[in-house]
Amino acid sequence: MRALQVLAGLLLLLLPQVVRSDFVLTIFIFTFILGVAAVSFNLIFGFTGQLSMFHAAAFGISAYVTQISMTRFAIPFWGSLGCAVLFVLVVSMIIGTICFRYRLKEFYFAVVTLAFAEMARLVVLNWNSVTNGSLGIALIDKPKLWLPGLGEFTLAGTSTWYYVGLTSLAFTLFVCRRVLNSWVGRCFGAIRLNDELASTLGINVFRYKLLAFAIGNAFAALAGVLYAWYIGYLEPDYLSIPQSLAFISMVLLGGSGSVVGPVVGALVLTALPHIIQLSAEARVMTYGAVLIFTILLLPKGIWGTAAVLLKRLPIAGRAKAAKSSAPSVELR
Amino acid sequence: MSLLSMNALTKRFGGLCAVNEVKFDIEPGEIVAIIGPNGSGKTTLLNLVSGLLPITSGTLLWKGANIGDTSSHERSSFGIVKTFQNPLLFGELTVEEHLRIASHLRFKRELGWRRLAEIVGASRRIRQVHEGIGVHLEEVLRMCRLADKRGTQAESLSYGDEKMLGVAMALMCEPELLLLDEPASGLGQDEVENLDGVLRDLQRSGVTLCIIDHKVGFLGKLADRALAMANGSALAAGRTQDVLRNPLVVEAYLGAGHA
Numbered sequence: 001m002r003a004l005q006v007l008a009g010l011l012l013l014l015l016p017q018v019v020r021s022d023f024v025l026t027i028f029i030f031t032f033i034l035g036v037a038a039v040s041f042n043l044i045f046g047f048t049g050q051l052s053m054f055h056a057a058a059f060g061i062s063a064y065v066t067q068i069s070m071t072r073f074a075i076p077f078w079g080s081l082g083c084a085v086l087f088v089l090v091v092s093m094i095i096g097t098i099c100f101r102y103r104l105k106e107f108y109f110a111v112v113t114l115a116f117a118e119m120a121r122l123v124v125l126n127w128n129s130v131t132n133g134s135l136g137i138a139l140i141d142k143p144k145l146w147l148p149g150l151g152e153f154t155l156a157g158t159s160t161w162y163y164v165g166l167t168s169l170a171f172t173l174f175v176c177r178r179v180l181n182s183w184v185g186r187c188f189g190a191i192r193l194n195d196e197l198a199s200t201l202g203i204n205v206f207r208y209k210l211l212a213f214a215i216g217n218a219f220a221a222l223a224g225v226l227y228a229w230y231i232g233y234l235e236p237d238y239l240s241i242p243q244s245l246a247f248i249s250m251v252l253l254g255g256s257g258s259v260v261g262p263v264v265g266a267l268v269l270t271a272l273p274h275i276i277q278l279s280a281e282a283r284v285m286t287y288g289a290v291l292i293f294t295i296l297l298l299p300k301g302i303w304g305t306a307a308v309l310l311k312r313l314p315i316a317g318r319a320k321a322a323k324s325s326a327p328s329v330e331l332r
Numbered sequence: 333m334s335l336l337s338m339n340a341l342t343k344r345f346g347g348l349c350a351v352n353e354v355k356f357d358i359e360p361g362e363i364v365a366i367i368g369p370n371g372s373g374k375t376t377l378l379n380l381v382s383g384l385l386p387i388t389s390g391t392l393l394w395k396g397a398n399i400g401d402t403s404s405h406e407r408s409s410f411g412i413v414k415t416f417q418n419p420l421l422f423g424e425l426t427v428e429e430h431l432r433i434a435s436h437l438r439f440k441r442e443l444g445w446r447r448l449a450e451i452v453g454a455s456r457r458i459r460q461v462h463e464g465i466g467v468h469l470e471e472v473l474r475m476c477r478l479a480d481k482r483g484t485q486a487e488s489l490s491y492g493d494e495k496m497l498g499v500a501m502a503l504m505c506e507p508e509l510l511l512l513d514e515p516a517s518g519l520g521q522d523e524v525e526n527l528d529g530v531l532r533d534l535q536r537s538g539v540t541l542c543i544i545d546h547k548v549g550f551l552g553k554l555a556d557r558a559l560a561m562a563n564g565s566a567l568a569a570g571r572t573q574d575v576l577r578n579p580l581v582v583e584a585y586l587g588a589g590h591a
Contacts, residue, residue: 186433201408202413
């Protein structure tokens with residue numbers, strides 16, 4: 001599986017050199033950016049077991065905060081992005097503290113986070129003087145980036161955004177994997193499986209739930225800013241419930257049991273509506289049908305099922321036997 | 333100084349007084365039994381001590397310090413660990429994975445904030461701690477007679493082994509005071525004897541035990557002292573055999589005609 005992932009990474013790195021089609025590369029850019037949000041959502045949902053409905057809100061709030069700090073406080077793009085992530089972290093801490101102090105779980109947690117997300121959306125929708133309400137804001141100025149060897153360049157053009165998206169996704173996957181492979185991941189897994197038992201084993205359930213919620217939302221914030229500046233347009237729909245549902249669909253479709261799974265979900269749900277030319281209504285129906293099909297027939301998602309099938313191959317069996325002496329705890 | 337002192341410990345659920353002004357001390361190294369008929373408040377008392385339920389009034393002292401306001405994970409880190417009557421487990425994980433998770437407190441105790449290095453990339457110190465935990469894990473597996481089931485998923489274990497896994501997880505927390513809620517209930521004779529051996533090994537290794545059970549024969553041989561409860565109140569306390577012969581205790585268990 002590891003070799004397959006490295007191979008996929010290399011192929012993705014070289015893809016813009018081979019494929020010149022803007023259509024294909026655009027699908028990949030959306031996959032990468034939405035993949036960041038889906039992977040981070042899975043940290044809260046799949047690994048810690050908390051169904052947060054605040055993910056789209058974190059995704060949208062950060063884009064608005066970035067835009068406001070750029071235009072009102074003249075902070076450069078990357079500084080504003082930092083401010084936005086910080087702002088989302090603080091908001092997540094407040095909401096998380098309220099939810100987890102009162103020990104809200106499952107549907108109660110989902111409903112309360114949904115209420116906070118709706119509050120955020122309504123503020124954005126109605127605070128016309130700052131957010132321009134339902135008309136949204138066109139983001140005309142493209143951010144600039146300085147890199148050693150390349151100098152300063154503007155983030156414009158498909159291949160530039162392709163690498164920005166890919167780097168962000170690789171960074172998110174790397175951080176999530178490191179976190180999940182450490183003791184923090186063991187605590188997340190214990191909380192997901194049985195938080196009362198986790199607490200009696202000395203795990204500070206409140207702290208680790210808050211940590212998962214904050215890290216997840218911080219990455220959603222990064223994804224939101226990239227998404228808005230790639231599209232060049234910002235609107236209150238970023239914070240909407242269907243946007244949160246899209247992240248949930250990506251995770252369920254790709255597989256909530258692995259770090260990479262949600263990226264596969266993001267790819268399918270991004271590519272599908274573009275490949276099959278459908279009207280908006282038919283597109284939503286296709287989404288629903290794909291989701292129902294997956295939940296019924298592939299409960300582990302596409303990636304989870306592929307991993308199970310791969311393990312059955314004789315070559316994978318030998319590799320597993322050789323590795324079995326390693327003292328690891330695979331919680332998912 | 334007593335290891336744990338309960339002073340006028342009370343728990344009310346609305347109008348129901350589940351634990352009523354219980355006063356009892358537990359000394360280091362002893363095995364203490366809490367007995368009483370169903371509904372007498374034994375499990376509630378243990379939940380108050382382990383922090384799973386908040387105390388309504390009274391004080392709880394751990395080595396002289398008041399711990400009444402602390403949460404359950406903090407009490408685990410002090411060394412007060414509880415097992416459950418119906419074992420709480422992480423169903424889909426194996427026995428060994430359970431014990432790895434249960435080593436959280438030791439990992440935290442030995443490394444403090446240096447455990448953050450595990451996120452960046454394992455350092456030599458972290459590897460050493462994991463090796464130390466591995467040695468402890470083997471000891472616990474052996475002590476709890478679970479070594480041959482290390483790779484078994486918890487949901488496939490027999491009821492007796494599930495209970496033993498509960499004890500094993502508590503041991504990974506390196507407790508000073510282990511609270512056992514009906515460890516022998518639902519076990520066959522062989523399994524009870526096995527449990528008896530495990531608990532005696534534990535006492536020898538310096539762990540103080542506080543056990544609730546209805547198997548009076550099992551507790552009578554094992555416990556040094558006992559506290560008998562009825563309707564939330566302490567009925568009698570003292571040497572186990574004396575408490576078991578106390579007419580008030582016999583009456584509470586079997587009715588007035590037997591006292």
